[in-house]
Amino acid sequence: MHIVVCIKQVPDSAQIRVHPVTNTIMRQGVPTIINPYDLFALEAALRLRDEHGGTVTVLTMGPPMAEDSLRKALTFGADRAVLLTDRFFAGSDTLATSFALAQAIAKIGETFGTPDIVFTGKQTIDGDTAQVGPGIAKRQKLLQLTYVSKIAELDLAARRIKVERRAEGGVQVLETRLPVLITMLEGTNEMRRGTMVDALRAARAEIVTWSAKDAGIEDVLKCGLRGSPTVVKRVFAPAARSDKAQMIEIQPATRDTADALVAAIFGGIAGIEGDLVELHQTL
Amino acid sequence: MTDKPVTPAAPAAGGSRAGMKKELPEHFKAYKGVWVFVEVERGVVHPVSFELLGEGRKLADQLGVDLAGVVLGPPGEGTKHAVAESFAYGADLVYLMEDALLTDYRNEPFSKGLTDLVNTYKPEILLLGATTLGRDLAGSVATTLLTGLTADCTELAVDADKSLAATRPTFGGSLLCTIYTLNFRPQMATIRPRVMKMPARVEKPVGRVVSHPLAMVEDDIVTKILAFVADRETNKVNLAYADIVVAGGLGLGAVENMQLVKNLAKALGAEYGCSRPIVQKGWMPAERQIGQTGKTIRPRLYIAAGISGAIQHRVGVEGADLIVAINTDKNAPIFDFAHVGLVTDAVRFLPALTEAFSRRLSPHNRDKLAG
Structure with a gap:
């Protein structure tokens, strides 16, 4: 069995700072991490491999330094890492990104064996779109299973997979045919620590590095800014509300402050006091 | 995109x-x-x-x-x-x-x-x-x-x-x-x-x-639906459509202080939630997260305790009728969009606020006030 896991190197969002004057992201010194949602996909893939045999290839598209994330994935136990990097990919939106990744997955198939399953995380923490997974599925004509909370059964001989999928108001139990694209829901497993053997292997491993051309992409007009139907016209910080907050500044806060706040709240929302009193009687 | x-x-x-x-x-x-x-x-x-x-x-x-x-x-x-x-x-x-x-x-x-x-x-x-x-x-x-x-x-x-x-x-x-x-x-x-x-x-x-x-x-159609397991009513978190929401952020400092948020929510018959870092720390489950990548809420009253108010949180709560923010940092961005701001330590203040609401809402006290 061959599984491809798409991961993305993202800035650690907890540490992103915005320059107060220019409204630009201050990237210097912001550590990068593997998109946390992707770790659930990677762990799910590793578990399937451990149970059914086969290999796990991790794939990322990004600048050369994205190699760090791939190496990290190897320390967790992935077997092979592919870095797709080219200046043609700069400025890709989700349509252009899924085009490039789909092409790379096709090339991975030709080179290392056709994948049975492609995994992605639910979404990234920097883009937050959840669109690249479905985009890859459609481009690669893979059946699409998003928000998967559990892989219930995999029957390689019969080429069938059964999963539980988070839906609105409940969980769907779905069965479909391989090959599939699965986007894995968060909190569904816990990433392993990785062994010393994997760590040593990861340090020495050769990262397969492909340009657009290497990945078999002939039409670079479908990549990067030019291949992106969406255009970002403006990046800005929201303005402060014009009616400034009514500030209560007392240190330390006392019982009177609490009473004053309750009074301010009841004065601020018509009818809420009566509703609360009514509710309180039923509690 | x-x-x-x-x-x-x-x-x-x-x-x-x-x-x-x-x-x-x-x-x-x-x-x-x-x-x-x-x-x-x-x-x-x-x-x-x-x-x-x-x-x-x-x-x-x-x-x-x-x-x-x-x-x-x-x-x-x-x-x-x-x-x-x-x-x-x-x-x-x-x-x-x-x-x-x-x-x-x-x-x-x-x-x-x-x-x-x-x-x-x-x-x-x-x-x-x-x-x-x-x-x-x-x-x-x-x-x-x-x-x-x-x-x-x-x-x-x-x-x-x-x-x-x-x-x-x-x-x-x-x-x-x-x-x-x-x-x-x-x-x-x-x-x-x-x-x-x-x-x-x-x-x-x-x-x-x-x-x-x-x-x-x-x-x-290749994919078949074998079953649908509806969420149990008791497990549902109705944050998005709640009338009153109380939420906690990193300013609360410790996992045990999440209880202060829950206590206030309980006194108000409200739903409770949290900011993104709280979920990342594992102090509350993901379905309690409020903000762009969590739930967007439009309650009549939103009380944010120890939440600094990053944009991704702001866009999730701006539809609230009244936003009350409690934070020790008077320059916290949450005061840019809150209606009522309280510069104080939420860990100490939340119990006082819970008590103040209970006092004001208890029928016994109301009778006295009326009398």
């Missing part, structure tokens, strides 16, 4: 077509009208669809075009109801695809059905709720149509040359950006539940319904 490393703070270019000189390709000029995908699950319309019909109505009026609801479902009462409700919430017409294969959501028949409808009737704007269903469907349809899709928009507008300007948080929710799909149609966007206001429902007769068949049979 915007999985892209854009250079931030590029000044907005003036002029038409969002500053681009390009003309819309000829074959896209026939694309007219605003569509809202009406999400129906087990016979019930997801409220986000009504919120989007309200927003779609404004866009359609500005463009001088029709607003259409798009209903895909099995023949029967639920689908009929969804059609009628689309009109009650502002649609001028409904595109209807009725087929037993559309009983429960599966990507294959729904993406084929919606793609066929778009290619046949050519809308200029297509809006979907950013639910698990809407996001699964929108990503497939946009890729097949090779058009732009902007995820989780917090604001939609029509600009001077009638393009859709879709604003959403970017860079992990630290800034906002406005995105256009200039040279492709339809312009697609998803919007999370509760981001847009629920419009008034106005009883109206069912208007024009355009029926279109699903060109598929069950054998064409």
Whole structure:
């Protein structure tokens, strides 16, 4: 069995700072991490491999330094890492990104064996779109299973997979045919620590590095800014509300402050006091 | 969109077509009208669809075009109801695809059905709720149509040359950006539940319904639904539609202080939640997260304790009628959009506030006050 896991190197969002004057992201010194949602996909893939045999290839598209994330994935136990990097990919939106990744997955198939399953995380923490997974599925004509909370059964001989999928108001139990694209829901497993053997292997491993051309992409007009139907016209910080907050500044806060706040709240929302009193009687 | 490393703070270019000189390709000029995908699950319309019909109505009026609801479902009462409700919430017409294969959501028949409808009737704007269903469907349809899709928009507008300007948080929710799909149609966007206001429902007769068949049979569909396990009522977190919400952030300092948030919520009969870092620390489960990547809320009262108010949190709570913020840092961004700000240590203040509410609301004390 061959599984491809798409991961993305993202800035650690907890540490992103915005320059107060220019409204630009201050990237210097912001550590990068593997998109946390992707770790659930990677762990799910590793578990399937451990149970059914086969290999796990991790794939990322990004600048050369994205190699760090791939190496990290190897320390967790992935077997092979592919870095797709080219200046043609700069400025890709989700349509252009899924085009490039789909092409790379096709090339991975030709080179290392056709994948049975492609995994992605639910979404990234920097883009937050959840669109690249479905985009890859459609481009690669893979059946699409998003928000998967559990892989219930995999029957390689019969080429069938059964999963539980988070839906609105409940969980769907779905069965479909391989090959599939699965986007894995968060909190569904816990990433392993990785062994010393994997760590040593990861340090020495050769990262397969492909340009657009290497990945078999002939039409670079479908990549990067030019291949992106969406255009970002403006990046800005929201303005402060014009009616400034009514500030209560007392240190330390006392019982009177609490009473004053309750009074301010009841004065601020018509009818809420009566509703609360009514509710309180039923509690 | 915007999985892209854009250079931030590029000044907005003036002029038409969002500053681009390009003309819309000829074959896209026939694309007219605003569509809202009406999400129906087990016979019930997801409220986000009504919120989007309200927003779609404004866009359609500005463009001088029709607003259409798009209903895909099995023949029967639920689908009929969804059609009628689309009109009650502002649609001028409904595109209807009725087929037993559309009983429960599966990507294959729904993406084929919606793609066929778009290619046949050519809308200029297509809006979907950013639910698990809407996001699964929108990503497939946009890729097949090779058009732009902007995820989780917090604001939609029509600009001077009638393009859709879709604003959403970017860079992990630290800034906002406005995105256009200039040279492709339809312009697609998803919007999370509760981001847009629920419009008034106005009883109206069912208007024009355009029926279109699903060109598929069950054998064409590989994925089978074996079962549906509905969430237990007791497990449901009703944050998005709660009347009062109390939430805690990193300023509370320790996992045991989450209890202070729960105590206040309990005293108020409210729902409780938290900011993103709290979920990342594992102090509360993901379904309690409030903000762009969690739940968007529109309560009458929102009390934020120890939350600094990053943009990704702000866009999730701005619809609240009254925002009360408690934070030790008087320069915290949350005071830019709170209505009442309290500069103090929430860990010490929350118990006092809980007590103050209880005191004021207890029947015993009220009798005394009245007497």
